[in-house]
Amino acid sequence: MSGLPDVKETSSTCAACPKACRFSCPVSEATQNESLSAWGKMSAVHHVVTGQRPLDADTAAAIHACTGCGRCTSFCSHENPVANTLFGARQHAVSAGLQPRGAASTLATFQQAQNPFGHELGSLVASWRAQRPVRYPLFPGCSSLVKRPALMEQTLTVADAFGAPMGVAKTASKCCGYPLFAAGSFEAFASHARSVAEAFVETPEVAVLDAGCAYTFRKLYPQFGVKFPTRMRTVVEVLHENLPHAPARPPLPERVGYHDACHLGRGLGLYDEPRALLARAVTAIVEAPSMRREAGCSGGGGLVPRTMPETSVEIARRQAAEISEDSNVTVVTGCPTSTRMFERAGRRAIDLVSLLERWVTQT
Template sequence: MTTSLKLLPTHAKALETCAYCPKLCRTACPVSNADRRETLTPWGKMSATWLAARGTVPLSRDVAAVAWACTGCLACRDSCDHENPVAATLLEARVLYRELGLAPQEVQDVRARFDARRARAREVLRALRELPGVESGARTVLALGSEQLVAPHGVSADIVRVAVGLSGPVRLLEACCGLPLLLAGDRPGFEAEQAHVERELEGADALLAAEPSCARALAKFAPEMLLARAHRNLGQFGRVSRLADVKLRWHDPCHLGRGLRLFDEPRALLARALGRQPEEFSRARERGECSGGGGLLPLTAKETSAEIADSRLRDHDALGGGTVVTACASSLRRFRQNGADAVDLHSILAESLASAR
C-alpha cells in the first residue's frame, strides 16, 4: 500500500523552500484570508504536501483536500523572493491524490460535469458558426473558454465579433483545453483533450485565445491572447457613448495579469471605450486579488469561494461601487452569483469596435 505521495523526485525543492520559510506570503493567499486556518496558507498547504511526500503523515482524504484549497491565483508566487511555484506543485499533488482515490468527493464526477458542459458548449458553438466571419476553412482559429461559451448575455458572440473585426474570418476551436480535468487531478483526461486540440489545429496559421486560463493551458500551441491583439489595434476602437456616465471598475483576472503579464492592455482598451481611465480596486495589477472563482474552489469550498468574492465586492462598494469589468469567465460568474453588476470586457470591446465604424 502506498504510504507517501510520489512528489519528491520532481518537487522536493519547491516543497522544502516553503516548509523552511517563515511564511512570507501568508497575507497574499485569498483562501487563507477568507478561511483563516494555518493549514490553508501557502506555507501550510505546501508543508502538508511535503509531509505527505515524506510519508510523515498518513495519506488521507483530509490531507489531500489541502491541495484543492487553492484557486491558482499566483499571488503567493509573486510575493515570494524565490517565486516558488506553489500552485503548480499543488496541481501535481492533485494528480497523485486522484490516482490514489483520495480526490475530494466534489471533484470525483468531474468527467460527467465536463461532458455535460461540453454538450452545452457545442450547442452554443453551433449557433456561433452562423455569425458573419465564422468560416470552417479559416486559417485563424479562435479558442473560447467553455465557461465563456455557456456564459449568459451573449459574451461568446461578442468575443467572436471582436475576433472577426480584428482578424477577418475565424474558425472556432471545437475542442476544450481540458483544464477543468487537470484541476480535478485527471491528467490522462487533460492530455486526451490536448491531443484533440492538436488535431483541430492542423492547417491553422494562428490561434487566438479569449480566456486567460485557457491560454495558459494551451501554452504549447503558442496562442495569442485576443486582448493582446486588440491592444495592438487600439486605433480600431471607438468611444461607447452609453458608458459616458457609468462607473466601471477593472478587475485584473489572475491568469491575465500575473499569469500573462497583461496589465496595461485591458486598461488601455477600456480607456479607449470610455474616454477616461477605468476605476481601480484598492489592490490592482500585480497585487490584484482573486475573485475566488478559479481552481475548482467553487466546488470544493463553496463558502470560502463566495467569501473571497464578497471581500472583493466590499472593497468595490467602499470605493463607490458601479459595474465590475473583468475578462475571466469564472470571475464574471462568481461576481454575478454574489449579486454584483459585472460585465465581460469583450462585450464592451464589441460595442467599441462597432462604434468606430
C-alpha cells in the first residue's frame, strides 16, 4: 500500500518532538487533555509499536481520539501525517479486541450493509433517477442520500441555474468506504475501494457533493493502489467553473461566517473556490482568525462523533465561536458533515450549496 505512513517511523518523529504543534489539536483543546494532543497520541503509539508498553484500553481510546482533521500536520515542519498514522494504528486495537464501542458498531454495520447507515441505498438512488439527460452525474455521498434529501434537491436546483445540470448517478448507491478507513480496517477498505472503482468503469466524470467522499476517492484510494478511471470533482469545483453562467442576482443582504471544512480545505486544497461562490451569494463574510490551511475542525471526522460524542459537539461549538461569537451569524461550510456538527452544537449552520439555492431562487 504505497503512500501510507510507516507507523513506527512517523510515531517516533513525534515522540522525539518538543510538542511543536501542541495548540493545534481540536480534541486535545476540547478535552483540555494534553495526552490527547497529536504529540501525546503519537507518543502512545510509539511506545506500543516499539514494545515499550502493551496496547491497553486507554491507549486504544487515545488513538481513536482523532478527527483526522490534519491541522497538526499544517503546523508541523516535518508535515508528519499524524491522522493516517493514528488511523493505521487503530488496526492494532481491532486485532486486540480493544476498539471503542462506537467504532466497533460502525464497522459491524458497514460489514453488514456496505455503508455506515445500515440502509439499502439502491432504492434511494432509484427514486432520484434523472428524467432527462444531464451534464454531470452527481455522487451525493450516503450521508446526504440518507439524511439530507433536501440538500440533494438544492444541489440539483443550483446546478440547473448555473447551466450545469446534474442527476444522481447510479453509482451513488456505493459508499466511498471512508468509515472503514477511519476504523482502521485497512484491508476491508482496500477491497471495498477496488469494488467501487470497478463500478465506476463506465462513468467518465462525476460531481461529488460530500467533501469527505471526494477526499477519499482522490487522496486515499491512490494510497491503497486503487486507480480510478473517473474524473472526480467536487460540486464546489463544478459550480465554481460554471459561476460565469450563474444568474445575475443581487447578493442576499446577509452576514455569514465561513468555515473551511477539513476535507475540502486541507484535504483537497479548495479554499478560493467556495469563497468565490459565497462572495456572489451574500453581502458580508466573516472568518475565524485561523483559516484555510490552519482552520479549526468541526469535530465530525475520524468516527469521533461515535467514539467521543460529547467531545465532537464541543469541538464544533468551539469552532463556531472561533468564527463568530455572535450566534446570529450563520456558519456556512462546504461539507454536509460539518453543517450537521454545527447544528448539533446548537449553532445556526447552512451548507454552501443550500445558501446558493436561496440566492438563485430569490424573488
